[in-house]
Amino acid sequence: MENETDENVGEDIQEDDETEDEEFEDFEDDEDTRDIVVPGEVLTEDTKNFLPGRGTIYNNDRTKIISLNIGLKQIKKNYVNVIPLRGFYTPRPGDKVIALVIDKNPVKYKCDINAKDFGTLKPKNTIKRGKIRSFRGSGGSGGGSRQEEANAEKYEIGDILIVKILSADRLNKPELTTVGKYLGKKNNGFVISIDPPKIPRVIGRNGSMIKMLKNLTKTNIFVTQNGRIWLKGEDIAHERLLVESIQKIATEAHTVGLTDRMQEFIINEKKVRGIE
């Protein structure tokens, strides 16, 4: 059962990329000039034609639009955006992230999701539906819950899980679930982490970068929004090359034409290292 799911991961991701692209569509690659802006920098004084988008605000008398972050300036339609180069992950409902179980008790699992708060995973959110359904009249609610308990997945401290965020807001701890497509425990491969704002570059436009990485290194990758990347390759040499490539992407995230350059880099490195 486990093996089957793992083999599927390669395909899974491609579908995943497309969903993630919608969110990060604005992280485009084809612009020639990418101005680096810093907090407080005036982006435009033309407030009639432009509106402040992501990472920007008006100044007090609404005569200028200024940046809030260190990042790249981007104008899209009539919005001025700043794509941050540094920052932290803020959980949002619907995100699929890689979590590390750091504590467990009968009521909940505590998971590190690389956010300010730990996520909570309740056993009721780990029950895979369609496995064994309790039959009608199996003994009221008490019996039903016992049945459900038996169906719940059991995790241990230190397990790597792929979870979906059910709810997250500023005040409460994020709630997680492992029920769903591609979700659940990872039994092999390993996880690396990079700066969360650089994740869109690892995915690339319409998933171009991740497809290229996967094809060239023959590795399964699962990229998540909290800056963690799960990967599993044929052998250690390919995995090592992929890790180095991802780190290179992270350091050069603000440059133009990254996908082509990375392709060149990987093909070159493969020759140098003598791996195919």
Added chain:
Amino acid sequence: MPLIINDEYPEKLFREDGKRLDGRDLNELRPIKMEVGVIKNADGSAYMEWGNNKIFAAVYGPRDVHPHHLAKPDRGILRVFYRMATFSVFDRKRPAPGRREKEISMIVADCLEPILFLELYPDTSFEVFIDVMDADGGTRCASTTVAALALADAGIPMKSLVSALAVGKIDGKKVVDLSGIEDKAGEADLPIAITWYNEEISLLQFDGDMDLDDLTEFLDLAKESLAKIHQIQLDSLKSKYVTLKREEGEN
């Protein structure tokens, strides 16, 4: 037997040729060097050399508040820890934080708060650790400047940077950026910080003996030099990425 050194100051703080003791003009800054991203394990960090001052700043956050009773349910808090190393001054500084350190921590926090969106991060703290490795006058201003830089490097949304500078009066003349000896032997000093978002004064302290009518002149004098410091801040923040870009272009 402790080594006792009498504080002896020169009678004149100006040289024969009208320049200051370290050879500067009246409105000349000491050489400033700033760098960001120097501490790997911090979320954001910065290092500054301002004359003989050498200061590190590291930012962590947003993260949980410890002790928890300090947490505010409606907004985040900004905590600043200003510390001087034992070897940063001539007499060994006792490592325990004293009144002076607590005061400077507080004023730096108050100075940086207006530019952050703390209301977006309830029950959270941002922590800024400022370590003075070498001190030679004007460390509170330098600390504010470098702390703002570290916050920007951490990717925390902020309205603008903050720059700070001390202006003062020595031997009856108005000067900017007092060094350690000018600070002690001079007549008055006036640390000023400015938030560039709305160009408001975020810090204004005063010590010494000076005419109130001079204040506006001092503020004008300060603003000129603050703009220079702001430019250095911006350049250092961008240079981290621009140098990488340039390397790419060469390749």
